[in-house]
Amino acid sequence: MKLINRFWWMLVLVFIALYPPTIGGMSPYRSGLLIFVGIYVILAVSLDLLMGFAGQISVGHAAFFAIGAYVSGILTAKYGAPPAPAMMAGMALSAAVAWGVGRPVLALKEYYLAMATLALNEIVVTLIVGLQRLTGGASGLRDVPSFSVFGFSFDSQIRYYYLVWAIVVLVVASSLLLTRSPFGRTLIAIHSDETAAKTFGIDCAGYKIRVYVLSAVFASIAGSLFAHYMGFLAPDDFSVMTSINVLVMLYLGGIGTIYGPALGALFLKLLPEITVRLQDYEMLMNGAILILILVFMPKGLFGILTEIRSRLVARGSR
Amino acid sequence: MSTPPQGRAREKERAGLAEEAFLTVHRVSKSFEGVHALIDVSFQVKAGQIKALIGPNGAGKTTLLNVINGLLPPDEGRVALRGRELAGMKTEQIAALGVSRTFQLLRLFTVNDATVLDNVLLGAHKRINPTILGTLFLPGRSRHRERVMREKAMEALSFVGMNWAADRLPTALSFGNQRLVELARSLMSEPELLLLDEPASGLNDAEVEEFLQLLLAVRARGITILLVQHNMNLVMRLCDDIVVLDFGKWLAEGDPAAICANPAVIEAYLGAAGGGGSC
Amino acid sequence: MGDFSYLVQFFFSGLTSGAVYALMAVSLVVVYKVSLLICFAQGEFFVIGALTMATLTSKGLPMPVALGLSIVISTAIGALVERVLIRPIQNTSVGNLIVMTIAISLALRGSALLVWGKESAVLPPFSATPPIQVLGATLQSQVLWIIGVTLFVLIVIWFFFEKTRAGIAMRACSENRLGASLMGISTQKIAIFAWAWGSGIGALAGMAVAPLLFMQYGSGLMPMVKGFIAMSIGGLGSIAGAVIAGFLLGIVEAYTIGLLSSQFSDTIVFTLLLVLLFFKPSGLFPASGRREV
Numbered sequence: 007m008k009l010i011n012r013f014w015w016m017l018v019l020v021f022i023a024l025y026p027p028t029i030g031g032m033s034p035y036r037s038g039l040l041i042f043v044g045i046y047v048i049l050a051v052s053l054d055l056l057m058g059f060a061g062q063i064s065v066g067h068a069a070f071f072a073i074g075a076y077v078s079g080i081l082t083a084k085y086g087a088p089p090a091p092a093m094m095a096g097m098a099l100s101a102a103v104a105w106g107v108g109r110p111v112l113a114l115k116e117y118y119l120a121m122a123t124l125a126l127n128e129i130v131v132t133l134i135v136g137l138q139r140l141t142g143g144a145s146g147l148r149d150v151p152s153f154s155v156f157g158f159s160f161d162s163q164i165r166y167y168y169l170v171w172a173i174v175v176l177v178v179a180s181s182l183l184l185t186r187s188p189f190g191r192t193l194i195a196i197h198s199d200e201t202a203a204k205t206f207g208i209d210c211a212g213y214k215i216r217v218y219v220l221s222a223v224f225a226s227i228a229g230s231l232f233a234h235y236m237g238f239l240a241p242d243d244f245s246v247m248t249s250i251n252v253l254v255m256l257y258l259g260g261i262g263t264i265y266g267p268a269l270g271a272l273f274l275k276l277l278p279e280i281t282v283r284l285q286d287y288e289m290l291m292n293g294a295i296l297i298l299i300l301v302f303m304p305k306g307l308f309g310i311l312t313e314i315r316s317r318l319v320a321r322g323s324r
Numbered sequence: 325m326s327t328p329p330q331g332r333a334r335e336k337e338r339a340g341l342a343e344e345a346f347l348t349v350h351r352v353s354k355s356f357e358g359v360h361a362l363i364d365v366s367f368q369v370k371a372g373q374i375k376a377l378i379g380p381n382g383a384g385k386t387t388l389l390n391v392i393n394g395l396l397p398p399d400e401g402r403v404a405l406r407g408r409e410l411a412g413m414k415t416e417q418i419a420a421l422g423v424s425r426t427f428q429l430l431r432l433f434t435v436n437d438a439t440v441l442d443n444v445l446l447g448a449h450k451r452i453n454p455t456i457l458g459t460l461f462l463p464g465r466s467r468h469r470e471r472v473m474r475e476k477a478m479e480a481l482s483f484v485g486m487n488w489a490a491d492r493l494p495t496a497l498s499f500g501n502q503r504l505v506e507l508a509r510s511l512m513s514e515p516e517l518l519l520l521d522e523p524a525s526g527l528n529d530a531e532v533e534e535f536l537q538l539l540l541a542v543r544a545r546g547i548t549i550l551l552v553q554h555n556m557n558l559v560m561r562l563c564d565d566i567v568v569l570d571f572g573k574w575l576a577e578g579d580p581a582a583i584c585a586n587p588a589v590i591e592a593y594l595g596a597a598g599g600g601g602s603c
Numbered sequence: 604m605g606d607f608s609y610l611v612q613f614f615f616s617g618l619t620s621g622a623v624y625a626l627m628a629v630s631l632v633v634v635y636k637v638s639l640l641i642c643f644a645q646g647e648f649f650v651i652g653a654l655t656m657a658t659l660t661s662k663g664l665p666m667p668v669a670l671g672l673s674i675v676i677s678t679a680i681g682a683l684v685e686r687v688l689i690r691p692i693q694n695t696s697v698g699n700l701i702v703m704t705i706a707i708s709l710a711l712r713g714s715a716l717l718v719w720g721k722e723s724a725v726l727p728p729f730s731a732t733p734p735i736q737v738l739g740a741t742l743q744s745q746v747l748w749i750i751g752v753t754l755f756v757l758i759v760i761w762f763f764f765e766k767t768r769a770g771i772a773m774r775a776c777s778e779n780r781l782g783a784s785l786m787g788i789s790t791q792k793i794a795i796f797a798w799a800w801g802s803g804i805g806a807l808a809g810m811a812v813a814p815l816l817f818m819q820y821g822s823g824l825m826p827m828v829k830g831f832i833a834m835s836i837g838g839l840g841s842i843a844g845a846v847i848a849g850f851l852l853g854i855v856e857a858y859t860i861g862l863l864s865s866q867f868s869d870t871i872v873f874t875l876l877l878v879l880l881f882f883k884p885s886g887l888f889p890a891s892g893r894r895e896v
Contacts, residue, residue, distance in 0.1 A: 110881040116697045125873040132870040189454035202431035207419035207450035262436045290713025296706035
């Protein structure tokens with residue numbers, strides 16, 4: 007029992023690795039679903055770094071999702087660039103934007119910060135729609151090729167599944183490493199009380215910006231993966247609504263835990279499959295979920311799981 | 325717990341050795357929206373002293389600490405630490421020079437279940453200075469440094485008698501204990517100047533007594549202390565020197581006996597009628 | 604002599620949207636002054652008001668009745684939201700409150716989607732008068748109604764806050780919450796009141812504009828954001844500032860769309876918001892009200 011406690015993550019990794027050939031039954035549909043889950047896990051985890059740890063509210067994270075997606079899409083579809091460098095170009099642009107607006111944006115507090123991030127999201131989306139010649143505008147960008155590296159093409163569902171989830175594992179692992187370290191502790195200080203943090207020599211602005219850039223880069227990676235999977239991009243997928251949906255995933259799973267947002271993304275993407283399929287219900291459901299979480303379970307699903315686990319451990323040690 | 329240094333004699337000796345001013349506050353003024361919080365305040369603190377900053381409510385004491393520590397820029401005047409100009413520097417930079425402080429209304433870190441130990445470890449931030457790249461690519465070095473820091477943190481907690489609470493959440497502790505954690509956190513940063521804002525407020529008599537002994541032990545380590553405090557009993561017994569503010573202005577300065585006898589001070593605190601007072 | 608009628612036309616359309624932004628900003632200010640909250644869900648009341656009225660008129664109710672009933676319904680929803688959802692968490696962090704208002708906005712919008720689907724609100728103009736020709740440009744009569752409604756709301760607000768006991772109590776609450784509660788003012792009742800006001804004004808704005816625009820379940824976000832922009836320009840706690848800024852914003856936006864580019868008008872507006880936030884988040888006309896420490 008104790009071993010499971012410590013090494014449960016290995017089980018999860020094994021499950022992820024063996025899912026398609028076994029339970030997934032090589033089903034393209036199910037793998038496709040899990041590919042979406044993986045992409046949103048990356049997005050949600052990136053937002054957790056920014057909101058759950060550094061404490062900076064963002065209602066516009068889809069801006070970086072969009073930048074990654076469109077840079078990858080445009081460079082590969084229109085200019086025939088190889089996908090891997092295109093993805094890196096997307097990451098570079100996202101990092102540059104985050105770095106550029108980071109200082110003034112993150113100097114804002116609360117409502118102003120929320121509005122600024124929303125404004126940034128809208129600016130990116132309206133630019134995408136407006137610069138039709140480059141991006142395809144509202145009608146979208148077509149013919150994005152599959153992702154490939156050194157000639158190896160990830161053109162089947164199964165292959166793409168492994169690509170995405172390999173990246174998910176990397177992102178989650180590095181996020182865990184960061185947050186469970188002195189760096190993560192520093193973020194918590196900044197999140198708790200910037201005045202006190204400064205008194206101990208913490209350069210709050212510097213740390214906040216660095217986390218902003220990192221989370222932008224992760225979101226950008228998710229965007230590139232999205233582009234190569236869909237083959238087609240529409241500006242609607244990157245609106246403030248998407249940012250808010252990621253926010254719901256984050257809170258549902260448990261903000262500030264890294265595992266939480268992963269759980270939230272999984273849950274939120276799979277829930278429509280199990281319950282009502284109607285797309286129209288999704289918005290109300292997301293809103294209701296978020297409300298319920300805020301009022302009754304602020305620590306989210308992961309918080310509940312940890313509760314259960316510590317109670318089991320307590321019972322076990324009696 | 326450590327014992328206080330022996331006798332007044334040693335204190336006098338120490339005061340004689342360190343004559344030059346350690347901290348200089350020179351003609352500092354600060355206003356907010358027409359309210360003059362500080363008006364032309366000047367005083368000095370000698371190295372190794374425990375100096376009290378007292379005055380009735382609203383006298384500007386916390387504002388002055390905020391100016392010294394860089395949280396507020398003064399409108400006029402200078403603040404110097406061992407001759408080095410502090411005014412205009414950012415708080416983080418001033419912290420790097422060896423100034424630490426505690427807060428009147430406790431500012432402990434509580435998000436994401438940060439423990440007492442986490443709080444104390446954060447006191448040593450400037451020695452750790454974690455970075456993203458360092459954390460991701462040099463995990464071995466990080467881990468080693470972390471182990472060293474944890475030992476030091478536990479020492480700091482032991483010094484204040486709170487090592488038993490290392491894994492507790494600060495909010496689960498009593499107010500007095502939280503104050504001790506704040507003190508441990510400040511000591512962890514190995515300051516040369518410690519600014520304490522009402523550190524004994526909210527403590528009962530036994531806790532105040534403990535605190536007094538602790539501060540003497542802190543001074544024994546060579547740390548200079550500037551203390552804002554309402555509890556006159558503590559101030560009289562603990563401090564070498566006192567500066568009094570009233571309505572933002574410097575009112576009086578001197579050793580405890582002199583201040584106690586000062587009519588202007590008595591009036592400011594107690595009104596012209598005078599009365600009890602714990603002098 | 605050139606034909607400048609199009610410039611006048613821009614002015615009228617700017618006046619129309621300006622009135623919307625002004626009303627949205629005012630509703631945001633009212634809630635903010637009392638609960639120190641900026642309600643992300645304000646835009647949803649804008650939409651729900653219009654859609655409710657449309658449904659009621661389509662069922663045959665005379666327009667004034669539909670309007671009144673719609674306001675009552677929206678106000679009730681607003682009050683309910685405050686009581687049930689905001690009050691329990693009002694002492695948690697601001698971040699939580701912001702996310703809660705976002706959640707409320709999602710839930711309301713999602714509900715609107717379910718109730719009304721994706722169709723737009725079909726509302727006839729308040730009066731059947733034909734459009735007027737002014738300086739070569741066409742002015743829809745509804746625009747006059749919109750301006751009229753705005754003035755009406757302003758007068759009512761002025762009267763309420765200056766002359767009635769409840770209103771003065773609300774002002775006291777916004778200036779000094781502790782003091783107000785010590786004086787026996789129930790801050791919790793006032794909070795409900797503030798939200799009711801906010802949602803009522805938002806709904807009224809929506810109903811007034813609906814005859815001129817295509818309004819559907821999702822149309823609330825932009826007015827809310829623009830209302831926020833106007834509120835920020837005018838100074839967070841200032842009703843007068845909000846109104847002036849709202850009209851200014853509407854007119855500037857109309858001229859930008861008309862003269863510069865309609866494709867990037869939103870980009871320009873949002874960039875202006877960012878610039879505004881960077882340089883003067885407390886607004887161009889800092890008003891009295893709570894100082895943020």
